[in-house]
Amino acid sequence: MSEKFARVYEITGKNIEECKNTLNAKYGSNWVQCGWKKTLIGGFLGFGQKEGVMMSYMLNSEYQDFSKAGKEPSVYSSRISQAKALIDYHNNRDSQSALKAPGFSGIPDGTLTSIAQTANLTQKIEQLTKAVNEGFGNYARRPEAVSEHSTIISIKETLAENEFTLKYIDSIIERIKKTFTVEELSDEQTVRQQVVNWIGQDISVESDSYVKPPKIIVLCGPTGVGKTTTIAKLAAAIKLHAKKEEARQHPVPEIRIVTTDITRVGAKEQIEHWAASMKLTVETAEDPETLGNFLRVNKDSADYIFVDTAGYSPKDIKSIANMADILNGSGMNKQVFLTFSAGTKPRDLEEILRNYEVLNYKSVIITKFDETSSVGGIISVLADKHKSISYVTYGQDVFGTIERTVPARFLKSLSGFSMDDEYISKIDAKFGKENTDILI
Numbered sequence: 001m002s003e004k005f006a007r008v009y010e011i012t013g014k015n016i017e018e019c020k021n022t023l024n025a026k027y028g029s030n031w032v033q034c035g036w037k038k039t040l041i042g043g044f045l046g047f048g049q050k051e052g053v054m055m056s057y058m059l060n061s062e063y064q065d066f067s068k069a070g071k072e073p074s075v076y077s078s079r080i081s082q083a084k085a086l087i088d089y090h091n092n093r094d095s096q097s098a099l100k101a102p103g104f105s106g107i108p109d110g111t112l113t114s115i116a117q118t119a120n121l122t123q124k125i126e127q128l129t130k131a132v133n134e135g136f137g138n139y140a141r142r143p144e145a146v147s148e149h150s151t152i153i154s155i156k157e158t159l160a161e162n163e164f165t166l167k168y169i170d171s172i173i174e175r176i177k178k179t180f181t182v183e184e185l186s187d188e189q190t191v192r193q194q195v196v197n198w199i200g201q202d203i204s205v206e207s208d209s210y211v212k213p214p215k216i217i218v219l220c221g222p223t224g225v226g227k228t229t230t231i232a233k234l235a236a237a238i239k240l241h242a243k244k245e246e247a248r249q250h251p252v253p254e255i256r257i258v259t260t261d262i263t264r265v266g267a268k269e270q271i272e273h274w275a276a277s278m279k280l281t282v283e284t285a286e287d288p289e290t291l292g293n294f295l296r297v298n299k300d301s302a303d304y305i306f307v308d309t310a311g312y313s314p315k316d317i318k319s320i321a322n323m324a325d326i327l328n329g330s331g332m333n334k335q336v337f338l339t340f341s342a343g344t345k346p347r348d349l350e351e352i353l354r355n356y357e358v359l360n361y362k363s364v365i366i367t368k369f370d371e372t373s374s375v376g377g378i379i380s381v382l383a384d385k386h387k388s389i390s391y392v393t394y395g396q397d398v399f400g401t402i403e404r405t406v407p408a409r410f411l412k413s414l415s416g417f418s419m420d421d422e423y424i425s426k427i428d429a430k431f432g433k434e435n436t437d438i439l440i
């Protein structure tokens with residue numbers, strides 16, 4: 001069993017780079033970062049403390065030099081040796097080898113069970129660590145031996161604060177290095193503005209496409225992300241838009257709503273409540289035939305048919321596949337939108353994007369924009385997976401809280417890029433102003 005990177009240490013410093021430099025000087029490339037958080041450092045009796053970071057890291061086993069790391073081996077590691085001895089004992093039925101095993105000092109206070117559990121846990125941690133090092137290279141911080149230009153260091157920090165993934169940060173740094181000479185790097189403001197432009201270009205906006213009515217719009221996605229609310233918002237936006245157009249003699253669009261969500265108590269009542277305020281009714285379709293019939297009956301009279309679906313955990317692949325069957329079985333041409341909330345963590349988002357793929361979604365809708373402060377993770381994953389965004393929503397109110405995505409909204413929410421009014425108007429000019437016009 002390998003003990004590579006088995007223990008987690010902590011180091012504090014002014015910033016991530018300082019921690020990394022200290023570790024590089026001590027251990028070369030024999031360490032790997034696990035995470036970091038802001039903390040207060042220095043000072044005396046709580047006075048004069050400064051903001052800094054605490055970084056956690058693991059060491060390669062050959063490097064687990066406890067004196068250098070400034071910490072003694074913990075009780076935990078001696079317990080692990082003892083637990084390993086016990087596993088040997090159980091495997092070999094050889095009590096002598098167990099007793100001779102390094103670190104074994106007799107059966108401690110805990111029971112055999114608890115030690116065996118510790119041993120199992122150790123095994124699991126080791127497997128996990130291996131998986132992290134091998135498979136999730138995108139997320140694990142790789143040590144860098146060469147020192148970087150200060151502009152690059154500070155841009156990296158800003159991107160990390162905005163929770164962009166390491167893969168995305170690396171790609172931006174790569175672009176900076178290709179684009180700017182060392183002299184040009186000293187004009188940090190210019191480099192930063194270029195970075196904002198690149199991020200803006202990476203945000204893919206779903207473009208309008210003409211679909212012959214009826215437009216069948218299906219919202220799918222995990223439970224509680226706001227699918228039902230978003231359907232109400234879209235229906236309200238269509239109604240509002242139609243009101244504006246009324247003066248121009250446009251016919252008022254006919255909207256239908258059908259829900260396949262029979263699993264959640266109150267789900268139908270919730271959408272019925274919104275629908276009633278817009279003088280709309282809601283039907284329920286619990287199987288492909290009913291949905292197919294509903295769509296056929298309404299195909300000539302409706303302009304828009306919204307299909308509200310049950311939310312499933314992204315891990316519940318079976319239910320998602322079932323839903324795909326229901327929708328595909330209906331035999332109608334539909335636009336599926338994958339809905340998730342702006343606070344979704346990058347790794348969870350990757351799983352959602354992957355597991356809902358069976359529904360053949362056209363683009364994504366991002367909800368609860370009002371509840372999150374960092375959107376870097378979402379931008380990174382969507383860019384990496386080449387997914388476009390149709391709408392963002394930002395509030396529990398149904399009116400005026402949905403808009404076509406424009407990169408400007410994302411860019412303005414980034415922190416640390418010090419965008420002044422003049423620069424923001426440039427962003428608006430470049431990427432289009434926010435608007436509430438509806439796309440579907």
Ligand SMILES: Nc1nc2c(ncn2[C@@H]2O[C@H](COP(=O)(O)OP(=O)(O)O)[C@@H](O)[C@H]2O)c(=O)[nH]1
Nearest residue numbers: 223224225226227228229367368393394395396
């Ligand atoms: N803050 C905020 N809350 C929202 C937004 N959209 C939906 N919600 C809330 O999220 C909760 C779940 O919404 P619901 O539409 O039932 O989610 P569903 O399970 O995906 O259909 C409700 O309390 C909504 O009011 C949004 O854009 N911002």
Ligand SMILES: [Mg+2]
Nearest residue numbers: 227228261267
């Ligand atoms: Mg719902």
